[in-house]
């Protein structure tokens with residue numbers, strides 16, 4: 422499957438926003454909370470996940486692959502990943518994963534089914550809906566999506 426060839430990530434607790442964005446771009450990204458840090462890092466390295474951290478001490482340890490994020494600003498962090506790992510940011514893959522729980526989201530074929538679950542205006546004006554099978558959150562493209570693309574473009578990331 423094509424999905425298996427994409428890098429998977431393990432994102433350290435201080436980089437929560439970056440983890441969310443990686444999911445928005447369609448990358449399997451586990452976010453480590455501080456309290457879960459010691460074991461989860463070890464366990465997930467077994468899954469050949471690329472560890473993304475700002476922790477200099479960790480960067481000295483052996484890991485399958487580790488990226489030490491250098492910049493405080495999110496667009497620059499994304500740029501660093503793009504430069505070093507060649508991650509692909511394309512409109513086709515945007516919002517293919519749940520930003521909350523990392524599960525691949527499923528397209529809703531019949532939007533009538535979610536009529537009562539989204540604001541009425543959204544239901545009337547949007548046609549493409551997806552749902553997370555895990556947390557049931559519903560996604561649709563719209564204003565939020567367009568703002569995101571503008572932000573990326575401002576940061577010099579073509580999409």
Ligand SMILES: [Zn+2]
Pocket residue numbers: 519520521522523524553554555556557558
């Ligand atoms: Zn979810």
